[in-house]
Amino acid sequence: MEILAPRFSGFCPGVKKAEDALLALRNGTDEPLYVLGELIHNHHFIEELERRRIHTVSRIEDIPEGAHVVIRTHGIPREVEERLRERFRVTDLTCFKVKALQKVILDHDRAGYAVLISGKRKHPEVQGLVSYARKVWVLETNEEIESFFREVKEDPSHPLHPPQPVLLVSQTTAPHSLFEALTTAARTHLPRHTLAVHNSICPITTHREEAALALQDQVDLTLVIGDPSSSNAAKLYERLKAHNPATWFITSVDDLPALHPHLRRATRIQLVSSSSTPPSQEAAIRTHLLTHYDTTPSSSD
Ligand code: SF4
Incomplete structure (x- = not known):
């Protein structure tokens, strides 16, 4: 079995920038950090942040007075941002x-x-x-x-x-x-x-979809890795599935055993991650495939 990966798979520039900035903040202080709303739509990533004392909260009331708060990549309503700036130290990681x-x-x-x-x-x-x-x-x-x-x-x-x-x-x-x-x-x-x-659709998601679509005819099956709450992951999956029905949406390595009957027959598969899928999630899936199947890692445009 050979694994192909399209260009532009995985974290987009906006998410990568936010992750780097957040980890730099984390390394620069011992205090807990707070993110109002999910930084990105991926629960594995949110759990990992939690382990690093970067807490995701859904309400301003859950943030201790004077704390350091981060604005997520999707942005927040203007009036909420104004309220945050009145009471907290704020780092804005809204995607550019x-x-x-x-x-x-x-x-x-x-x-x-x-x-x-x-x-x-x-x-x-x-x-x-x-x-x-x-x-x-x-x-x-x-x-x-x-x-x-x-x-x-x-x-x-x-x-x-x-x-x-x-x-x-x-x-x-x-x-x-x-x-x-x-x-x-x-x-x-x-x-x-x-x-x-004003066409404001992010070209990264389109580039990724086009690159993955171009590989659909060359593979036996495709695995789209993402979180069900992610819009760009759902859109990617729907487009690819429409082109090749042998396309599955998976969130983690735990979803692979159910696909074993398909995986063991495949000679070439495509792995593609959404804008909000952490590299560690894709790496765990690759490792599982390499361990359990006769697999040749490879990449492609
Ligand atoms: S608009 Fe969304 S998909 Fe595009 S770079 Fe920003 S966070 Fe990523």
Whole structure:
């Protein structure tokens, strides 16, 4: 069996930068550190941070007064950040791409634009993004996009009347197809509005998907390594599975025994990790494959 790995597999630049900065903070102090919300969507990583006294908390009330708090890669709502800065020492590890998108939204809001975002309204990044605009909608599916524009057309008192400037952006890890559906619908249904189209989808996730897709025809099976709560891991898996049904989503080495009947017949497999999958998780899976199967480690573009 041969193991192939596509380019761009694993931690993206935003996550790598946040991990390096957090570990540098850890090494520079003995005090406990706090992260408001999960730094990245990966429970193995969060458990590892906990072992190093970097505590993940979901509420400001759970942070001791005056503590050192870290803002996660997805960013947080503006008003929450302001509250944090009033009471704690804060290190902002919001990914530079998310930070840039927050600024684009804020600048357009100040210039009088309404904002439409394609993505998941409960995703932490999106919850942060919406806080930078006063007139903002999040559209999750093609059906929602259709019904939103139908409503605009049929309701003369809709806040998008009279014609006004509108900014169109995407959650950084949302599908291209959803953003395309949004821009197409806006161009069709808002012919008298000024539209600013800002494609904010992170190219890393697309590059990884393309590289992994290119290997799908060369392998017997593909293992996508990620956490079920990660948007980019789910998107990667769905795309690859659509191309080759012999594709499985796994979270750790513990998932491999169930796949033994497939693994023992495979001569070539692809291992691909999401943006938020720690290298240690992929390494453990590689080691298991090398130990239990006749395996040749290899990499490929
Ligand atoms: S996927 Fe892109 S936007 Fe998201 S954290 Fe990584 S570099 Fe930043």
